[in-house]
Amino acid sequence: MDFLLALSRPPLVLGVDPRPELHGPEPLSHLRRYALEVFEALAPKLAAVKFQLAFFEALGPEGFGLLCELASAARVMGLPVIFDGKRGDIGSTAEAYARAYLLRFPGSALTVNPYLGLDTLTPFFQAARESQGAVFVLVKTSNPGSGFLQDLLVEGRPLYLRLVEALARKGEGYREGEWSRVGMVVGATYPEVVLTVREKAPHAPFLLPGVGAQGGRPLKGPGLLNTASRALFYPGGRPDLEGALQAAEDFHRALVE
Template structure:
């Protein structure tokens, strides 16, 4: 089954919500855990235990694992394996983007069959040129995995590049959306920026919408931002859920509340 088909099945069964697994040092401390590989592992696997039976997608943020070196990456590998075994889709939030053989190597790491870092999908950055992502897009297509390409992000600093106008008169973000539509892949468009000002009419892939929850986005904002494209939207939140740890039942309940608050809108 393609990633798109798996995602549709997962959201139909569990609702359209992606919860980030972001082991930020402040969250580890807030959970009473040491900021070391042991604390990282306990945090991340508690999230897997609590969330994977309730939400369609979990999104481990690779950087927070890489910060602990090889032991942290080993924890990320266990999280990916355990979450997939539990029935959730895994979106590895790596935001990789490079050129040539380096991009091909990133593609093998996150999209190749047999790679311990390969989940069901990965986030990629197109800001070395959308064409630089071709090795990853080709490999994702052949292995049935998904790709979400950054188009319009929730950080204020991104607007200077993403909303800039290119030589053809289109905003850079629009050119990325159009290229993603042509390849049938997903995009990342913030759900907390009001009307994104983008033509999404040709976009067939899913839309990952960060900025929901702790970053200020609400279900009503999603409706205003995406309109008739709402069925393609996968809202994502992290801190709104993770702050309820370390109790797995409290984490699970928080995720269910967020999921249910979105159901009426989506």
């Protein structure tokens, strides 16, 4: 599976941020069943499944095992996988992260942090090309405080925009057809920024977090992957398969209105 095929699927990404306290006396067993049911029910309506690594890591070794099991199940169902870990480090450590999530899971994507320098991202980009995966670099994140650093003016332009321009140039070397394997994370909570970034990076896939619980609305356009986590995986604040199906329908309706 080539991750870039996700861009030809319905532009909705299911975010999985497991909350064991919502799953009864045997939380991991119930979480496993519920997640598989949601994947199967929503598969035709999704571009990909995004796993927030922190929530699985918080569950210890059993949580990491569950992550691997659910990621493999999603891929068997034909759903591309995004590992949301915002990884970033220098040298051999970056290479190890790239092996762990891109080479071990060919055709998958990983979110990364650029603030150690663009040279530290090269191992991720190379692994994405080798594995037919993708990398989503944090550019303008969905949280309200993102502007503290990301909006700082550098030579008259916001820092995030200078980063976008550098990544767009870099991404041309990893472009295959219309799309690059170097994507960007841009919060759906800042729709005007999405438009600005698209002008500077016409060939980069965008991962758009913040849809639903954070107040962002689904955005239309090629190469946009709208991501909903709590609003889609736990509609109404609890496991609810019928509610998840309805939420997916509502998101799709918003994209065609």
